Amino acid sequence: MTRYFSQEHEWIEIEGDLGTVGITDYAQGQLGDITFVDLPEAGATFGKGDSVAVVDSVKAASDVYTPVSGTIAEANGALTDEPELVNTQAETGGWLFRVTLSDASELEALMDESAYKQYVESL
């Protein structure tokens, strides 16, 4: 399994042609208390960079863009009752959706963990 990161502070973990997407711990810290997550429907198709989900915090709503093109395989239903999982387990149990990749070469444009860490430190 390989994990990639986007400049928009999403992570994607790849297993075969399936990617699990969430927002990074840095991102959840910036957003603050998450009160609601608007998740995509399974079967919906998106292009890289499309807004796929919305994360609501007390002060604002933030779009989540898919870092790769593909079809939504599953959304994390646990977030319906416990949106705060995005705060407490941003990079594990607080994942947002799984996407079946249509073009694995898009991953090449993303960062690995150490590159993302450097990127965050530069902000």
Place this chain on the structure above:
Amino acid sequence: MSEYPISDSDQEPEELAPQLLPLNGWHRERGGRMVEFAGYMMPVQYEGIMAEHLWTRESAGLFDVSHMGQLYISGEGVEPALEAALPIDLSTLKAGSVRYSLLLDENGGILDDLMVTRWESGFYLVVNGATKWDDIGTLREYLPDDITLNHLDDNALLALQGPKAAEALERHAPGVSALTFMKGGAFKLGGVDAWISRSGYTGEDGFEIAIPGESAAMIADLLCGEPEVKPIGLGARDSLRLEAGLPLYGHDMDPERGPVDAGLAFGINKRRRLEGGFPGSERVQRDFAEGTAQKRIGLKLDGRQAAREGAKVFHGEQEVGVVTSGGFSPSLQHPIAMAYVDAAVAADGTALSIELRGKKLDATVAAMPFVPNRYHR
């Protein structure tokens, strides 16, 4: 991911770099996350909006609101001059008392909302930070030349809000607990001259404290040294005022809206309604007599997704209004909003919906405040 802050975005497009207020360094030392707001760097949060909000409701929170404009208006004939500028009845405003009023344009549109206090020799006004420069210009235009308008820009302004505010403040400013809601007085606070009024913007009991800017850090340390008190950022200030049903200028009020549609008619007493004689009085009198096409209302939303400013409001298939403030209520644990809707669908209990990202969220017109006020009357 991109963030589009909704309800704390009334910063004006400023050409200059944001200015720094007396407590800038103090906020940073305390871990405040600083953002630009109304042309100043201000703390949006410390430990988190939810925790800060709930702390204020159960204990006491210290807010830095030094970005707001503090004005002093004085001179021979100041009372009739101010009554000609604002729709306020000063004949019933006693020394030390505070009253809510509105700055209107000639068409009766709202330019700002403000607090007016009678001091012995003149009137002390607190206006919004984002509008204060325009307000000074407007007031200067409305007031005769021999009336003096001073901008007290060496002052800082703090607000201590919450059910334990009085006991914490009393330890450092003996006598403040004797004040009742919307009354103020001169006190010594930590040895410094302070003007303290029992007022605020959270719906809780609490105080607003005007002090010299150079003493602000010392006073903030003093108050936050009390076990009941924590510093609170602008984020929680916004969620607290929304729960309290208090409108925010630039969002829930603007020059397109008048006092009657904004639900702020209580700010204009009977004598001024009848007599008029203030900027925009014709429109205000007409609105009182005929009613307005739209009204500001509260909305309680089903589910957990919050409606934000600009979202359209529907009654069935018909568009009937727009959301002007909205967010998740930390105290109630569901989303709430303020909106302007057509008068026909403004009654409490009316079922409406709010369009959000192509979906319609169910909402019900609800009485405000959403969370009961706990003022010390």
